Amino acid sequence: MNKRYSMLFTITAVAVMGATLFGSTYTQTQISGQSFDTSNSDVDMMDQIRQMGGLQLVMPQAFAETDCGALESSGRTVVEFNLTGESVQLPIMGGKTYNAMTFSGQVPGPTLRVTQGDVVKMTLSIPADEVTGHGNDMHASQISALTFDSVNPGETSQYCYIAESAGVFKYHCSGVHLVGMDQHVFSGMYGIAIVDPANGYKKLMVEKTSGSGELDRMYYDADALEFTLQFNQLYLTDEGFYDAGAMFQHHNTATVINGLQFGYVPNMLHNILLKGDADKNIFVAQPWNSIELKQYQSQLLYVENNQHVRLFIENHGNEPVFFHIVGEILDRVTQGNRVQSAATETWLLGGSQNMIVDLVFDEPGAYALVNHDYAAIYTGGIGLFIAGDPFGLNPRLVDAGVIDAPVASYAYALGNPSDAVPPMGMNSIAHPAVNIHGLYTDDVASEMKDAGVIPLWEVIPTLPPVP
Numbered sequence: 001m002n003k004r005y006s007m008l009f010t011i012t013a014v015a016v017m018g019a020t021l022f023g024s025t026y027t028q029t030q031i032s033g034q035s036f037d038t039s040n041s042d043v044d045m046m047d048q049i050r051q052m053g054g055l056q057l058v059m060p061q062a063f064a065e066t067d068c069g070a071l072e073s074s075g076r077t078v079v080e081f082n083l084t085g086e087s088v089q090l091p092i093m094g095g096k097t098y099n100a101m102t103f104s105g106q107v108p109g110p111t112l113r114v115t116q117g118d119v120v121k122m123t124l125s126i127p128a129d130e131v132t133g134h135g136n137d138m139h140a141s142q143i144s145a146l147t148f149d150s151v152n153p154g155e156t157s158q159y160c161y162i163a164e165s166a167g168v169f170k171y172h173c174s175g176v177h178l179v180g181m182d183q184h185v186f187s188g189m190y191g192i193a194i195v196d197p198a199n200g201y202k203k204l205m206v207e208k209t210s211g212s213g214e215l216d217r218m219y220y221d222a223d224a225l226e227f228t229l230q231f232n233q234l235y236l237t238d239e240g241f242y243d244a245g246a247m248f249q250h251h252n253t254a255t256v257i258n259g260l261q262f263g264y265v266p267n268m269l270h271n272i273l274l275k276g277d278a279d280k281n282i283f284v285a286q287p288w289n290s291i292e293l294k295q296y297q298s299q300l301l302y303v304e305n306n307q308h309v310r311l312f313i314e315n316h317g318n319e320p321v322f323f324h325i326v327g328e329i330l331d332r333v334t335q336g337n338r339v340q341s342a343a344t345e346t347w348l349l350g351g352s353q354n355m356i357v358d359l360v361f362d363e364p365g366a367y368a369l370v371n372h373d374y375a376a377i378y379t380g381g382i383g384l385f386i387a388g389d390p391f392g393l394n395p396r397l398v399d400a401g402v403i404d405a406p407v408a409s410y411a412y413a414l415g416n417p418s419d420a421v422p423p424m425g426m427n428s429i430a431h432p433a434v435n436i437h438g439l440y441t442d443d444v445a446s447e448m449k450d451a452g453v454i455p456l457w458e459v460i461p462t463l464p465p466v467p
């Protein structure tokens, strides 16, 4: 299938899908049957549906249970989630940029965090100078898809829903009346909502054996150090445009975690700390390895040993994710609010599927998190957790005045990357420090700096050299 034909197929397929589901004005001419006259309340509804050849979902807004007024006065906690839809240029590996589409100038979009039973009040605003309309389908909601209809440039739209089920749920742009949904999502318009269980998270049990071979159960408090890891692919032409033909053939051009290929690998600071030379790479692939890259330079994920760690993981992509941590075992896998597995090596996530992984890193070391599909690993689907002080840096960091006393993880000295740190929830351990890292526009990075998040690219040059 050549590229041009594929593109045509995309548009046709999505238009037909849009017509079937929504009967929008764009597709009205392609379907038979009359529209549903809601002003005539005397007409038998089933008769109306029969006459128009089936339920076309051309229903008025009144049918959608998204009345913010009623839900806002329901006595539940109301959490506002304000997003913009913006097309911007963002970097990709190799020094190029691509035509990104974003929620609020970042990929992934901001993480929403609520408690089960809260009302979410979602507002999507599209700036007047934006090139296209956008929508937002939040999988945490249980409301008619009609509600996600697109918002035009210069307009704002809103809906409310009760987050009834606990777990991780993606949200994503629904295109312009569904047209171009794939392009908008693969260009960056995706994110997650974390819905904490109403009664909080469970303690973590990890089985160990004693020297005599007896089982010993270790229990960890529900509070955990938390990270978000969102997998996706890019399908791009050499010029950085979305390539629908490549998408249809599942020929991705990159595998990304939180928007970046190889975003959680060492950078030049780590080279200096471990090799004494900014240019001596310590990992096989360090594409984001310069202080000038600012928020785009790679950062590592730091945890303590014997600490309860919780990962919120979503697969936004078209390819499966075989989630594995090299050298560790996933102590517990939860989907929705139900435990699916414990003490397992790898867990499979299909498209738009998620899980919560709870685990404890037993020994100091570097642990690679991967999509254990070799094509995904080699195209960017890998990052590193550093547990404890495996490189013996504590004395040197103290000598250099970076820290006052030895620390349980390098997060105390360097902070964890902001794009992997979710908002605090009911069982969150606060990160010792957070640094600005991620696929953010400069405006977003500047706002984060003003809010007190550490810009490492300003701090690192002031550090005294390590002998």
Ligand SMILES: [Cu+2]
Pocket: 085, 101, 133, 134, 135, 173, 174, 175, 184, 189
């Ligand atoms: Cu969009």
